Amino acid sequence: MTPVIQLQNIHKSYGATLVLKGIDLSVSPGQIVGYIGPNGAGKSTTIKILIGMLPDFDGEARVLGMDVKTQSLDIKRRIGYVPENAALYDTLTPMEYLQFIGQLYELDPTHIDRKALDLLRLFQLNDYANARMTTFSKGMRQKVLLISGLLHNPDVIFLDEPLSGLDANAVVLVKEIIRQLAGSGKTIFYSSHIMEVVEKISDRIIIINQGQIVADGTFAELQHQRPESLEQLFAQLTGSDGQTGVAEEFIHTLNN
Amino acid sequence: MTTLILWLLDRIQPLFRALGADYGQLRAIVQVKLMMDNRRNIVSLGRYGKPSAENNNSFMRILLIYTIVGGVISLGMLAIPPQKSLFLPLTLQFSYIMALCAMTLISDFSSVILDSSDNQIILPRPVGNRTLWLARVVHITSYLFGIALSLSVGGILIVGYRFGPLAGLMFLALSLLSAVLMVFLTNLFYLVLMRFINEEKLREVINYFQILMAVLFYGGYQLLPRLISSQGSISRIIDHQWWHYLIPPMWMAATVDLFIKPVLDVHHLVFAILALLMPVAGLWFMNRFLTTDFTQKLSGIDSESRPEATTSSAQQPQSGQASWLEQLSTWVTTEPLERAAFAFTWRVTGRDRKFKLKTYPQLGFGLAYVVAMSFQGGSLGSSGFFYLFALYFAGLYVMVAQYQLGISDNYKASWIYGSAPIQAPGDVLVGALKALILKLLLPFYVILASYILYRYGLDKISDVLLAFSNSLVMLISSALLSTRYMPFSVAPDALKQNNTARGLLTSLILAVIGFSHYGLTFIPYGVWVATPLSMGIFFLLLQHYKKTAWSAIEMG
Numbered sequence: 001m002t003p004v005i006q007l008q009n010i011h012k013s014y015g016a017t018l019v020l021k022g023i024d025l026s027v028s029p030g031q032i033v034g035y036i037g038p039n040g041a042g043k044s045t046t047i048k049i050l051i052g053m054l055p056d057f058d059g060e061a062r063v064l065g066m067d068v069k070t071q072s073l074d075i076k077r078r079i080g081y082v083p084e085n086a087a088l089y090d091t092l093t094p095m096e097y098l099q100f101i102g103q104l105y106e107l108d109p110t111h112i113d114r115k116a117l118d119l120l121r122l123f124q125l126n127d128y129a130n131a132r133m134t135t136f137s138k139g140m141r142q143k144v145l146l147i148s149g150l151l152h153n154p155d156v157i158f159l160d161e162p163l164s165g166l167d168a169n170a171v172v173l174v175k176e177i178i179r180q181l182a183g184s185g186k187t188i189f190y191s192s193h194i195m196e197v198v199e200k201i202s203d204r205i206i207i208i209n210q211g212q213i214v215a216d217g218t219f220a221e222l223q224h225q226r227p228e229s230l231e232q233l234f235a236q237l238t239g240s241d242g243q244t245g246v247a248e249e250f251i252h253t254l255n256n
Numbered sequence: 257m258t259t260l261i262l263w264l265l266d267r268i269q270p271l272f273r274a275l276g277a278d279y280g281q282l283r284a285i286v287q288v289k290l291m292m293d294n295r296r297n298i299v300s301l302g303r304y305g306k307p308s309a310e311n312n313n314s315f316m317r318i319l320l321i322y323t324i325v326g327g328v329i330s331l332g333m334l335a336i337p338p339q340k341s342l343f344l345p346l347t348l349q350f351s352y353i354m355a356l357c358a359m360t361l362i363s364d365f366s367s368v369i370l371d372s373s374d375n376q377i378i379l380p381r382p383v384g385n386r387t388l389w390l391a392r393v394v395h396i397t398s399y400l401f402g403i404a405l406s407l408s409v410g411g412i413l414i415v416g417y418r419f420g421p422l423a424g425l426m427f428l429a430l431s432l433l434s435a436v437l438m439v440f441l442t443n444l445f446y447l448v449l450m451r452f453i454n455e456e457k458l459r460e461v462i463n464y465f466q467i468l469m470a471v472l473f474y475g476g477y478q479l480l481p482r483l484i485s486s487q488g489s490i491s492r493i494i495d496h497q498w499w500h501y502l503i504p505p506m507w508m509a510a511t512v513d514l515f516i517k518p519v520l521d522v523h524h525l526v527f528a529i530l531a532l533l534m535p536v537a538g539l540w541f542m543n544r545f546l547t548t549d550f551t552q553k554l555s556g557i558d559s560e561s562r563p564e565a566t567t568s569s570a571q572q573p574q575s576g577q578a579s580w581l582e583q584l585s586t587w588v589t590t591e592p593l594e595r596a597a598f599a600f601t602w603r604v605t606g607r608d609r610k611f612k613l614k615t616y617p618q619l620g621f622g623l624a625y626v627v628a629m630s631f632q633g634g635s636l637g638s639s640g641f642f643y644l645f646a647l648y649f650a651g652l653y654v655m656v657a658q659y660q661l662g663i664s665d666n667y668k669a670s671w672i673y674g675s676a677p678i679q680a681p682g683d684v685l686v687g688a689l690k691a692l693i694l695k696l697l698l699p700f701y702v703i704l705a706s707y708i709l710y711r712y713g714l715d716k717i718s719d720v721l722l723a724f725s726n727s728l729v730m731l732i733s734s735a736l737l738s739t740r741y742m743p744f745s746v747a748p749d750a751l752k753q754n755n756t757a758r759g760l761l762t763s764l765i766l767a768v769i770g771f772s773h774y775g776l777t778f779i780p781y782g783v784w785v786a787t788p789l790s791m792g793i794f795f796l797l798l799q800h801y802k803k804t805a806w807s808a809i810e811m812g
Binding site for chain 1: 278280281283284285287288291292295375376377378379380381382383384
């Protein structure tokens, strides 16, 4: 089977600082890939390269068999992206926003209307479909953002912290949606800081640290390396072992 | 207005397709942008962004003012001179239009041009660089066309009436082309900046450019009509020099001139070709070569503003600065809380770009205005009264800074005032005000005073001191009279425009104090006696301000 995502020896630097130092990666269809790493490890940069937002990198990146550097528009048409920091035009209403996004994908307006309304209803936002998003909570925005990333029924979905701000019920719902999307043959590539979630829903976990992949495999495979939780493995691999000691010192400093 | 713009866009659809954009997407982006402009209290549009209901009322009001101002100027310049000598007045007309367009672009629309919020929302979608870039240009140009049109509508009517509809139409077309040309030049300007300056510095540099431009243009506003009236001979026929071909307003003027006279010589023809060709060529050039670069650079802006670890070497000057600031704050403040607010305000006013952008141009303009006025040979500038007028007039501009002190984009961080056990909020207010006085008012007055002393003689020192002290009194009075906000605690668009009345009152009081001061200059040693008195009042009021209780403070 041809891989859906393929990265070969990706290097990317901002000015003088090297952010990605040779990422090699290949993902087959229907996989849920959890992409984790500490802050500033290069997670978002990798995702931005994959969705064609950062064309100036070294190495080869292919999504759905297409070259990211030359065919980014064709790729963008078939992928969905949900950014992390709830970036949306919040002076619009959800319907207006989704209508706008749909137009960017050149979808049929009446079709978008119906679909968007249905999706909003499923997320229990139908009462707010025509209210401006300035007053929305982070969870409500995140729901709109998720819909806007999935509206055009993409084949590959990139999610950056997809569960942030959602309440417990919505988390369960979104996790189930992710699972069923993968079940129907779509590929999910997402990054998160919440280890429990990554542990539970990922078919495959990739840990990066300082621009390099330090672990890659199913959770079961990774457990061979270190049999406790993913959290501990993560701490060990990203060089932040011994947090208990740091916490003790923290308390000690507070008391002074 | 949105509907009108979209209707116009629909009419010229083929143009966008020819330029390589996806029209459906372009229309969607422009529509959403205009819709959002109407809704939010357009902070990004600077002066135009006053709170308004579901419409562009404030922008319309600005346009109306421009129409009137433009009409009056056109009437003065274009109605009288004979057919033969309209070239220079026309040049001035177009200079005016171009200058205002450029000013608007740089000071009010730079945040639109350099808007990186699109990055997260539009760039991941299948939208081509060219489409996105053209959508931006259309969005901005629709505002610029409004400005250019309202400025020139008077001129168009006059020229059309005097020299026939063809000349009027030409004037109209060239006004719009002027706006396009300015879009091109501004884009080019930003791109050149982006090429030579790294992204982190870019916004900083643009900020200073904005401040500088604002000062220059505010000054230009004042100077231009004066220059014209003093010259008196604007209707003379000027000889063509080679460098005239480098001045865009002359291209436009000559093209209109060509239809007015009508005349067809080499000069006019070259000018006309330049006028018609350059904006189009500029658009084509931008579309062809600059778009990819621009969007790429833009998407870089976000990601490259990574935090820089301040390690050993970088920390050295930082701590040095901190220590002298601390030293200064211990001299001028009494309470620890006041000291904290002083240092806090000092730092934020030095770093918050929005604050700088809102206050520095005002101060710069205050200075520019005073200098410009003093050089004007006429009545006011040379009277013995003028330097006093200048001193007090300048005081008005500092009030703006005081008003800005409550505003911040990071207003949400003001929860800290609520959660911290602050007993005397007056300490915070006074600390912030002191920082403002030392950081802005004092240097401003020093510059102003040096100029006044240099120009009007050293013996005016007593007047400068009294005026300074009186300005302090005014500043504190205005702080006492207006709604009190904690420093940087209010959203930029939350402050309603009810300060017009207050501003009027303040200037009235300022005038009264100024005249009293003028009266004092006739009494021997009057000014010297009044100064300590005024200082006394200032400190009394400051004590009063310091006693501000929580109940008197409005949280944003």
